[in-house]
Amino acid sequence: MTRRSFTLQILWPFLTLLLIALGVNTWGALRFMQDFDVDQSMDSLEIQARLVVHALESLKGDYRPEQVDPICKALGQTTGTRITAILPSGAVAGDSSESVGAMDKHGDRQEVRQALEGQVGRATRFSHTLHEDLVYVAVPIVDSGKTVLVVRASKSLAAVQQTMRRALTLTLLLGLAIAIGAVAAGGALARRISSPLQSMRRGAERFANGELESRVPIPGSVELADLANALNQMAAQLRERIQIVSRQRNELDAILSSMAEGVIAIGQDERILTVNRTACRWFGLDEDSARGRYLHEAVRNPGIHQCAARMLSEALPFEEECLLAGPGERHIRVSASPLGDELGNKIGALLVLNDFTQLHRLEQARSEFVANVSHEIRTPVTSIKGYAETLLAEPPPEPEVQRRFLEIMMRQADRLAALVDDILALAGLEGAETDRDAAMGPVDVTAILDAAKQACQPMALAKGMTIALSADAGLTVRGNAMLLEQALANLLDNAVKYTEAGGEVGIEARRAPAGIAIRVRDTGMGIPAEHLGRVFERFYRADRARSRSMGGTGLGLAIVKHIAALHQGQISVESTPGQGSVFSLVLPSA
Numbered sequence: 001m002t003r004r005s006f007t008l009q010i011l012w013p014f015l016t017l018l019l020i021a022l023g024v025n026t027w028g029a030l031r032f033m034q035d036f037d038v039d040q041s042m043d044s045l046e047i048q049a050r051l052v053v054h055a056l057e058s059l060k061g062d063y064r065p066e067q068v069d070p071i072c073k074a075l076g077q078t079t080g081t082r083i084t085a086i087l088p089s090g091a092v093a094g095d096s097s098e099s100v101g102a103m104d105k106h107g108d109r110q111e112v113r114q115a116l117e118g119q120v121g122r123a124t125r126f127s128h129t130l131h132e133d134l135v136y137v138a139v140p141i142v143d144s145g146k147t148v149l150v151v152r153a154s155k156s157l158a159a160v161q162q163t164m165r166r167a168l169t170l171t172l173l174l175g176l177a178i179a180i181g182a183v184a185a186g187g188a189l190a191r192r193i194s195s196p197l198q199s200m201r202r203g204a205e206r207f208a209n210g211e212l213e214s215r216v217p218i219p220g221s222v223e224l225a226d227l228a229n230a231l232n233q234m235a236a237q238l239r240e241r242i243q244i245v246s247r248q249r250n251e252l253d254a255i256l257s258s259m260a261e262g263v264i265a266i267g268q269d270e271r272i273l274t275v276n277r278t279a280c281r282w283f284g285l286d287e288d289s290a291r292g293r294y295l296h297e298a299v300r301n302p303g304i305h306q307c308a309a310r311m312l313s314e315a316l317p318f319e320e321e322c323l324l325a326g327p328g329e330r331h332i333r334v335s336a337s338p339l340g341d342e343l344g345n346k347i348g349a350l351l352v353l354n355d356f357t358q359l360h361r362l363e364q365a366r367s368e369f370v371a372n373v374s375h376e377i378r379t380p381v382t383s384i385k386g387y388a389e390t391l392l393a394e395p396p397p398e399p400e401v402q403r404r405f406l407e408i409m410m411r412q413a414d415r416l417a418a419l420v421d422d423i424l425a426l427a428g429l430e431g432a433e434t435d436r437d438a439a440m441g442p443v444d445v446t447a448i449l450d451a452a453k454q455a456c457q458p459m460a461l462a463k464g465m466t467i468a469l470s471a472d473a474g475l476t477v478r479g480n481a482m483l484l485e486q487a488l489a490n491l492l493d494n495a496v497k498y499t500e501a502g503g504e505v506g507i508e509a510r511r512a513p514a515g516i517a518i519r520v521r522d523t524g525m526g527i528p529a530e531h532l533g534r535v536f537e538r539f540y541r542a543d544r545a546r547s548r549s550m551g552g553t554g555l556g557l558a559i560v561k562h563i564a565a566l567h568q569g570q571i572s573v574e575s576t577p578g579q580g581s582v583f584s585l586v587l588p589s590a
């Protein structure tokens with residue numbers, strides 16, 4: 001359907017109707033005027049014809065052309081009308097403007113025929129002689145019931161026709177003026193109606209563009225004012241609803257975004273409906289572009305696909321564990337449940353993903369730890385038990401053998417005690433990690449260096465070594481003095497332990513760009529490169545036999561690492577086998 005402007009829709013029928021009315025009216029008026037004029041002309045011709053009849057009656061029946069023609073010519077000239085006298089034979093007896101001899105018979109002319117029958121004949125006809133329309137009136141002269149002569153008066157219609165033409169021109173001009181006026185008035189009227197409609201249309205367009213706080217102006221007419229009010233009301237309600245919906249959506253987004261769990265909602269067609277920030281991070285997705293994509297396209301994890309497919313085909317919620325491969329391997333527990341609409345119809349599946357990697361690691365570490373502890377304990381316990389059995393055997397061993405055995409049992413018991421001490425220290429440190437600020441305060445670095453040195457001095461002296469100490473003045477760190485002392489004592493203890501008699505051991509503290517660097521050096525056996533990365537692990541020993549023989553528990557460096565972490569510090573080691581090692585503990589300055 002072709003659409004036209006409101007103005008044109010009003011204007012066209014209006015104009016057409018007007019033109020038809022004007023046309024019909026003009027045609028009717030002109031027709032009436034013409035008929036009236038012709039009738040008038042005929043009436044005046046009849047009067048003139050009767051005057052001529054009156055004049056001819058003086059001839060007393062002698063209607064020969066030489067009698068009649070002069071009268072016709074004289075009266076014709078006087079009245080300015082063409083007068084013709086016709087005999088019943090049709091022959092012309094007189095004519096005001098032509099010579100009688102040159103004229104043909106006139107008996108067949110319509111008005112003449114009527115007059116020959118005794119009536120007044122009237123006719124309008126085109127004259128081939130004069131080349132114009134003429135009006136004719138014929139009046140009979142009757143003698144004893146018979147027409148003896150017909151007097152015909154005729155006149156050109158040119159004057160009437162000219163009047164008609166002028167009237168027509170005038171009417172057309174008037175009609176045109178009226179039409180122009182009507183178009184202008186109609187246009188103005190249409191504009192008056194359409195301009196509020198236009199402004200309402202613009203208002204509706206603004207609403208469609210989301211400018212719901214704008215308002216449509218209220219027009220003057222009642223009907224349009226109702227429409228404008230209805231539009232404004234609609235916009236206000238729409239705005240309110242959109243605000244509610246967007247507030248709810250924002251709340252939902254905020255909840256979903258701040259969830260530590262990953263959330264993925266999919267439709268029955270496996271397209272993603274919603275995915276939260278956490279899930280996007282895990283699967284490397286963009287929150288906005290992921291929506292609408294197929295799950296198997298966006299998330300490359302067969303475990304998740306299986307859970308989704310299972311949930312879409314089943315009705316009951318379930319839980320499943322998945323592994324997210326990649327650099328940061330994650331252990332995920334997927335809780336799948338059906339996604340329903342407000343009517344309770346299932347419209348998809350909801351997957352809530354819980355990262356239990358940390359828990360998994362802890363469980364693993366704990367079971368490893370238990371295995372390691374059992375293993376560490378078994379050796380001294382087996383040894384003590386073996387020697388005790390030998391001592392209790394009959395006959396008892398020699399007294400000096402007994403003493404040797406008892407000394408071995410004593411050493412093993414010391415090892416067990418050291419192990420228990422270290423395990424307790426580690427457990428204590430792990431507890432402290434959850435309470436970072438426990439007993440933290442400013443610590444004088446030189447004082448802890450000195451205390452650690454004192455603790456290790458006896459063992460060093462026993463090996464004929466001295467511990468060199470050097471520290472920049474006035475160094476302080478924020479921390480726990482006892483723990484820091486323990487960490488440094490562990491490092492110094494190792495340095496002494498793994499350095500042959502005659503070697504050198506030193507401890508120093510320096511200001512460094514990253515804080516305060518405390519270094520423990522020795523010129524001992526060193527650590528082979530392949531072990532360097534792992535010596536801080538619990539129960540890891542680079543040289544198992546030597547560690548055991550030295551009464552090492554394998555936990556000393558793990559304790560140091562924990563204490564460093566507790567102080568937001570870094571522990572590292574550089575070592576060259578056969579030349580010595582340097583352990584660096586960098587702590588943030590106070």
Ligand code: ADP
Pocket residue numbers: 494495496498522524525526527535536540541542543544547548551552553554555556557558581
């Ligand atoms: P241990 O009780 O066995 O000394 P640690 O955790 O203190 O356990 O040390 C782990 C391992 O690192 C040791 O077994 C040893 O092999 C190696 N190690 C530690 N400190 C030194 C050092 N200063 N020189 C050589 N090796 C060392």
